[in-house]
Amino acid sequence: MLKSVGLAVSGLGWIGKKHAELIKMHDGCQLLGLCDTDSGRRRIAKQLDVPFYQHIEELIERERPDGAIIATPNQWHAEIAETCAQRGVHVLIEKPIADTLSAARRIQHASDDTGIRVLIGHHRRHNPLIQKTRDIIRSGTLGKLVGVSMLWALMKPAEYFDVDWRCRSPGGGPNFINLIHEFDTLRFVCGEIRQVCAFADSVVRKLDVEDSLSIAISFESGALGSIFASDTASSPWSWETTTGENSHYFHADRNCYRFLGTSASLAFPKMELWEYADNAQTDWQHPMKMSQRQVVHADPLQLQLEHFCRVVRQDERPMIDAREGTRSLAVTLAVQKSIRDRIPVDVEAISSCS
Ligand SMILES: NC(=O)c1ccc[n+]([C@@H]2O[C@H](COP(=O)([O-])OP(=O)(O)OC[C@H]3O[C@@H](n4cnc5c(N)ncnc54)[C@H](O)[C@@H]3O)[C@@H](O)[C@H]2O)c1
Structure with a gap:
């Protein structure tokens, strides 16, 4: 039997909450923790019965996820992706990859330097x-x-x-x-x-x-x-x-x-x-x-999650990697x-x- 993939979500707004709920319902993965700088989002973690953190570093250290979904506002994508990469955590980053090309390149470099896999959430x-x-x-x-x-x-x-x-x-x-x-x-x-x-x-x-x-x-x-x-x-x-x-x-x-x-x-x-x-x-x-x-x-979000689990297990290459995401950002x-x-x-x- 395949090992269940341990996942975390950072950013629990409109789309992050949806990702968390999908992970919770999906058999092939396990929701290990949720993170949001807004302590008011703790109630989402309570509803889903998982630990809540306000800092991604602490979540990774305590819960040891294999992968994380980054669903924060665009300007935080690069910094959180780098934090995950340095700790060996693969990432699914909501679209757009970042708000600027230089931030998108930081994500490419973090992936190249550490070998972590980056999937961009162009779920369509x-x-x-x-x-x-x-x-x-x-x-x-x-x-x-x-x-x-x-x-x-x-x-x-x-x-x-x-x-x-x-x-x-x-x-x-x-x-x-x-x-x-x-x-x-x-x-x-x-x-x-x-x-x-x-x-x-x-x-x-x-x-x-x-x-x-x-x-x-x-x-x-x-x-x-x-x-x-x-x-x-x-x-x-x-x-x-x-x-x-x-x-x-x-x-x-x-x-x-x-x-x-x-x-x-x-x-x-x-x-x-x-x-x-x-x-x-x-x-x-x-x-x-x-x-x-x-x-x-x-449901493409569900299909994307299943693909991300296979990417984390190294069974597949990301359908939309950091370079692909950067090219769509460039448009x-x-x-x-x-x-x-x-x-x-x-x-x-x-x-x-x-
Ligand atoms: N794939 C899609 O169809 C889709 C749909 C909506 C949004 N998005 C993308 O998802 C991302 C989030 O959008 P949204 O509409 O859900 O935003 P939102 O404003 O509803 O929620 C963002 C959440 O992130 C939290 N946050 C802010 N800074 C943080 C940080 N440094 N660390 C952890 N949490 C932090 C906020 O407190 C908030 O709860 C954006 O990149 C957006 O473009 C994608």
Whole structure:
């Protein structure tokens, strides 16, 4: 029988509590302790019947976890990852890997120097819907991919902005908090992003961080893409509302992304494949037909946890290691620079900045 993996969670806010509950329910691992600088979070440890600490060093020394999930605000990811690495504890770091490239590189170095494994929490890569989409595109079913169109628009509740870091740059705002998911998904499904050109405004909330963005993207493959994003729009068209990934959100039976190819196009997440009815007559005057590709749904956070346990046991390499996470962060930073300087920005130029 496989040895149960001992895990800890640092940061017990919105997502950290969810990770802790998942670990508690999962057979292959054991929740050894929880950590948060806010003593008020002790009640979560009480509910889950595990020890609570306010310092990760003390938790590691006393509970000796094999791995830790870092779910603190972005600016603490590097420091906590280094603390874990120095003590031989493998880490799953919530996305984004960090708030700056230099902090992301500190995590890469900590992993290289100590041999600990780093998995970045871009959990959507574990979603069977995304894996299927990637398979469809890579198999050539769409022909040559020419473009992708993404809509991520929803209304965040007012109390979401009671948390200070979510309202400040860098770290807060939909580009950093939400669209990093879209960028990582795009990279996974469509290949590397070469350049971005973006506009943003805080037209409704007037915060330090944007509430709406419009982004043009070019891929290394030559495909083009566009994203419109807003967290202040009354709209059913977003990943959260359409995929049904998380029951916390209202579910709308709609599509939010479209992948467009020379032979066919795919509407996501309903997995509607549009192609010409007669493959000898493939132009705009001829009828197209739609068929739905079947996907067996599964909770990507649960799948990510199972993968992390295998990573800790050294049975698998991390699906998204520190370098991969850094590359997705670089896209976010390129968007930020494009907004600020009002110019198109090369992702490679951002990635290679020291
Ligand atoms: N994968 C996802 O879909 C997803 C969803 C939400 C958040 N996130 C990411 O998870 C992280 C946390 O986001 P959140 O919305 O849960 O934040 P949050 O503000 O709700 O909670 C953060 C918690 O961390 C604690 N904390 C702060 N500094 C700490 C430190 N140095 N050590 C230990 N605890 C500390 C805070 O007291 C708080 O309880 C962020 O990186 C965010 O981008 C990912």
